[in-house]
Amino acid sequence: MSMDSSIPFALLLALLIPILLHIVIRRKYSSYNLPPGSLGFPVIGQTISLLRALHSNTDYQWCQDRIEKYGVVSKMSLFGSPTVLLAGPAANHFVFSNQDLIFTETKAINALVGRSILTLSGEELKQVRSALHGYLRPEMVTKYMRKMDEEVRRHIDLNWVGHKTVTVAPLARRLAFDIICSVIFGQGVGPIREALAADFETMVKAMLSIPVNIPFTKFNKGLNASRRIRKVLRQIARDMEGALQQGYSSSADDFFTYMLVLRSKGTHSLTVEDIVDNAIVLLAAGYETSSVLITFLIRCLANEPDIFGKITDEQEEIARSKGPNEPLTWDDVSRMKYTWKVALETLRTISPIFGSFRTAIKDIEYRGYHIPKGWQVFHAQSITHLDGKFFNDPIKFDPTRFDNQSLIPPYCFVPFGGGPSMCPGNEFARTETLVAMHYLVRQFRWKLCCKEEGYRKDPLPTPVLGLPIELETRTPPEYAHA
Ligand code: HEM
Numbered sequence: 464m465s466m467d468s469s470i471p472f473a474l475l476l477a478l479l480i481p482i483l484l485h486i487v488i489r490r491k492y493s494s495y496n497l498p499p500g501s502l503g504f505p506v507i508g509q510t511i512s513l514l515r516a517l518h519s520n521t522d523y524q525w526c527q528d529r530i531e532k533y534g535v536v537s538k539m540s541l542f543g544s545p546t547v548l549l550a551g552p553a554a555n556h557f558v559f560s561n562q563d564l565i566f567t568e569t570k571a572i573n574a575l576v577g578r579s580i581l582t583l584s585g586e587e588l589k590q591v592r593s594a595l596h597g598y599l600r601p602e603m604v605t606k607y608m609r610k611m612d613e614e615v616r617r618h619i620d621l622n623w624v625g626h627k628t629v630t631v632a633p634l635a636r637r638l639a640f641d642i643i644c645s646v647i648f649g650q651g652v653g654p655i656r657e658a659l660a661a662d663f664e665t666m667v668k669a670m671l672s673i674p675v676n677i678p679f680t681k682f683n684k685g686l687n688a689s690r691r692i693r694k695v696l697r698q699i700a701r702d703m704e705g706a707l708q709q710g711y712s713s714s715a716d717d718f719f720t721y722m723l724v725l726r727s728k729g730t731h732s733l734t735v736e737d738i739v740d741n742a743i744v745l746l747a748a749g750y751e752t753s754s755v756l757i758t759f760l761i762r763c764l765a766n767e768p769d770i771f772g773k774i775t776d777e778q779e780e781i782a783r784s785k786g787p788n789e790p791l792t793w794d795d796v797s798r799m800k801y802t803w804k805v806a807l808e809t810l811r812t813i814s815p816i817f818g819s820f821r822t823a824i825k826d827i828e829y830r831g832y833h834i835p836k837g838w839q840v841f842h843a844q845s846i847t848h849l850d851g852k853f854f855n856d857p858i859k860f861d862p863t864r865f866d867n868q869s870l871i872p873p874y875c876f877v878p879f880g881g882g883p884s885m886c887p888g889n890e891f892a893r894t895e896t897l898v899a900m901h902y903l904v905r906q907f908r909w910k911l912c913c914k915e916e917g918y919r920k921d922p923l924p925t926p927v928l929g930l931p932i933e934l935e936t937r938t939p940p941e942y943a944h945a
Pocket residue numbers: 559580581592595599643744745746748749750752753756815816819877878879880881883884885886887888889891892
C-alpha cells in the first residue's frame with residue numbers, strides 16, 4: 464500500500480474502531496443501563512487527556528467539564544479499562560461505604576508491595592485493616608510523640624539552621640520518612656536508614672510505572688529496591704521476633720512487635736513476610752502524603768503573612784508554658800487549634816489525594832446506572848473541596864471555614880477518605896505536621912524564592928521547582944527548642 468492510500472485507510476480505521484467498540488459494548492451490556500459518555504479510542508480512551516490534565520494541574524477542570532457534559536456519573540476508558548467517573552458528596556458516600564468496590568490492583572503494586580492492605584481481600588483484609596488501624600489509633604500516636612519531636616528537631620538542626628535558602632519538598636519528604644521510620648521500627652539514624660530512604664524513593668516512583676521487568680526500566684529499579692527494603696525489614700522483624708520469644712521486648716510501640724503480639728493472641732494470622740509487606744505500605748502511605756501537606760502548608764504561610772503571624776502567636780504561647788528543651792506533649796498538640804485549621808484549609812485547597820481507582824467485584828447500580836462487574840471506578844473524591852456549592856468563594860484561602868466543622872455538609876471535605884478504608888494515619892499526620900510547624904515557625908520566617916512557581920500532580924501535588932524558600936532566622940536555635 465502506498466503512503467497516499469494508507470492515510471485514508473488509517474482515518475477510516477480511526478473512525479470505525481470506536482463505532483465497532485460501541486456496538487460490541489452495546490451488545491455485551493444490552494440489558495444494562497450504562498452511564499452516558501464515550502469509551503473513546505480503544506485502549507487509550509481518555510487516558511492521555513487525563514494524564515495531561517494531572518500534569519498541568521487542570522484535573523479539576525477536566526472533571527468539571529465532563530460533569531457539565533454528562534452529569535456526575537459518566538463512562539470513559541482509562542488505562543485500558545472501561546471506567547465510570549463518580550464525583551460529588553453522594554458519590555463519596557457511596558464509594559467509601561461500598562464493599563463491592565475494592566482498590567484497583569495494578570501489576571506494579573502487586574509486585575512491589577506483595578500481600579498488604581492494598582492487595583488483600585475478604586477476611587484477611589479485615590484482619591490487616593483492624594491491626595493497622597489499631598496501631599495508628601490516637602492512644603498509640605500519643606506514645607510516638609517523643610520520637611516525632613526528636614526527629615523534627617534533629618531534622619531542622621541538620622537541614623535548616625544556618626541556611627539562607629532551602630528547597631522544601633525534598634526536605635519535607637525526608638522529614639516525614641525519618642519520622643515514620645523511627646516510629647514504625649525504631650530504626651535510628653545511620654547507613655541503614657539512608658539506604659532505606661533511597662530505596663523507598665525508587666520503589667514509590669515505580670508504583671505507577673509500566674510493569675516491564677527489563678534492566679534499567681523504572682519498574683525493574685523499583686523491584687530491586689523493594690527486594691533490598693524487604694531484606695532489611697525482614698531482618699529487623701526477625702530480631703524483634705527473637706527478642707519477643709526470649710522475653711526481652713517490653714514495648715509494643717514498634718510495628719513489628721505490635722503485629723507479632725497480636726498474632727500470638729490470635730487476632731490475625733499473618734506471616735513475618737506479610738507483616739513486612741504491610742510495614743512497607745505503612746511507610747510509603749505515610750511519608751508520601753504527609754510531606755505534601757507539610758510542603759504546601761509552608762507555601763501557604765509564605766503567601767499569607769497574617770495567618771503566619773497568628774500561627775506564630777499560637778506556637779509562642781505554647782512554648783511559653785514549657786521549660787527549655789522540654790519536648791512537646793499530646794496536650795500541647797491539642798492546643799494547636801488554629802494551626803490545625805490552617806492545615807485543614809491547606810488540605811482542602813490542595814488535597815494530597817485527588818481521587819482513587821476502584822474495581823467493581825460485582826455488578827453495581829448507582830443512580831439508576833449500572834457499573835458492570837470488572838469495570839473500574841475513577842472516584843474524584845476531592846472535587847467537592849473546590850465546589851462553590853459547598854464552600855463559599857472556594858479559591859479563597861480561609862482557615863475560618865473550619866471554625867465550626869459541623870457546618871460543612873457531609874462527605875464534602877474528605878482529604879482522608881471515609882468509611883472502612885478511611886486513612887488510619889490521620890492522627891499521625893496531624894501530630895507530625897503540628898510538631899514540625901511548631902519548631903519551624905518559632906525559628907524562621909520565610910519567603911518564596913519564586914512567587915510564580917506552580918505545581919503538578921505527579922500523581923501527588925508536587926511544586927515544579929521543589930519549592931525553594933528564602934529563610935530568615937527569628938529565634939536563635941538554642942531558644943527555639945521549647
Ligand atoms: C496528610 C496526610 C495523609 C492524607 C491526606 C492521607 C489520605 C489518605 C486517603 C485519601 C486514603 C484512602 C481512603 C479511601 O480511599 O478510602 C488513605 C489510606 C491510607 N492511609 Fe493515609 N493519608 C495521610 C497520611 C497517612 C499516614 C501518616 C499514614 C501512616 C502512618 C497513612 C496510612 C494509610 C493507610 C495504611 C491507608 C490504607 C487504609 C485502608 O485501606 O484501610 N496515611 N490515606
